[in-house]
Amino acid sequence: MNTSLITMLAAQEPGRVIGFDAQLMWDLGMQLFNTFIIVIILYVFIHKPITAMLDKRKKGIAQNIDDAKAAKADAIELKADYEERIAKIDEEAAEILKAARAKALEREEQIIAEAKKEAQLIKEKAAKDILLEKERVKDEMKTQMIDVSTLMASKFVALSIDEAKQNEIIDEIINGMGDVQWLS
Secondary structure (H helix, E strand, C coil), X not given: CHHHHHHHHHHHCCCCCCCCXXXXXXXXXXXXXXXHHHHHHHHHHHHHHHHHHHHHHHHXXXXXXXXXXXXXXXXXXXXXXXXXXXXXHXXXXXXXXXXXXXXXXXXXXXXXXXXXXXXXXXXXXXXXXHHHHHHHHHHHHHHHHHHHHHHHHXXXXXXXXXXXXXXXXXXXXXXXXXXXXXXX
């Protein structure tokens, strides 16, 4: 039925597709007014909150960027501080090693000096022991010589022998003593 109405209206004015009459203008005006009201309602209820939310988000992002820049600056500062500390630690380690080496050399020299002193004391003690041993051997030799002389004298007296027999006895006593060296 609608199509017939459109056909009738179109038939009233031949060659015309749209008729700009009062009803069309009224409809267009109402549509324009309604669109304007919808835009205002959307602006008031949606645009302002969305804009406020976007501004809040924009400020939050700006704050995050500023915080990130500050954190980066702090990190760079900390890195520089740590690198400086590491360099100082390396220097301190080198100084500690140098001091330890110097101490070790000093201790080495001290040990060598003590060893030399001890060696000197050992030499002196050995020299004293050698002298004492020489004196003891001399005393022992003197005692043995006295014993041998006494033995020889007693045999000479006991036998009252002639010179050949006396030489034979002396040779026998000397051979019996072995390879004893007479020390002066």
